[in-house]
Amino acid sequence: MAEATTSMVDLLAAYPGARRALFSRYHIGGCSSCAYRDDETLAEVCERNEIGVSEVIAHVLQSHEVDKGMLISPTEVKAMIDDGKSFVFMDTRTREEHEAVAISGSEFMTQERQQELFGTSKEDDVIVLYDHTGGRVLDTCAWFQGHGLKGTRGMTGGIDAWSNEVDKKIPRYRLEMD
Known part of the structure; x- marks a missing residue:
């Protein structure tokens, strides 16, 4: 508290x-x-x-x-994938991190892709963002929602939680700034 x-x-x-x-x-x-x-x-x-x-x-x-209303758990994201739901799944980490290890089906968020989504997505389209440990994804999620994409969610715990809760084959790593 x-x-x-x-x-x-x-x-x-x-x-x-x-x-x-x-x-x-x-x-x-x-x-x-x-x-x-x-x-x-x-x-x-x-x-x-x-x-x-x-x-x-x-x-x-x-x-x-x-x-809290902007967040979604890794298990909820996995259920959406398993159910065949259509959504954009974006990695907000650095290009080096994404190229080293990424969640299958996710794409790296470039500025061009971000601008494309801002210009073409509907307000309620589901966009799920993730980072390394969930520490920064809320700010990015708020940025997307502030641009009218109210269906944007941030994955709690990032790829680290995905590795722990969904797919243990995804390697975990630690950054010096974590």
Whole structure:
């Protein structure tokens, strides 16, 4: 639970979309003039920005509920594949990661493909995005939804969860920045 004494690093771990929520509403954390340290508490950040802690907590929690609606589990994606459902399955990792290991049937997301989807997809077309561990997919999912593609979902846990929960033949790996 988010509390005034929660460190920013713990807040972001518990609520992955909190960085986006804080920046979009309060312009906190998006640039050097409004940045915060990982070890700062939520209360310290709010005090410096002259914003009430309870207001910020309420916004982070509300945003988190919205974010949960954008997520889909690896087993749900696998069921869609098994059921023959039509959807776009896109890998948002780097080209090197995609070329090293990818989920069968997924495609690498290029800027050209992204723009094509923005221009040709219908609002409710299903697009499933995945990354390495699920840490960044919410932001990309929100970007797609913000461009009108409301059927976009982000796969929880990324390809790492897919390897654990769906296909153990997919090699797991660790990045230095994870």
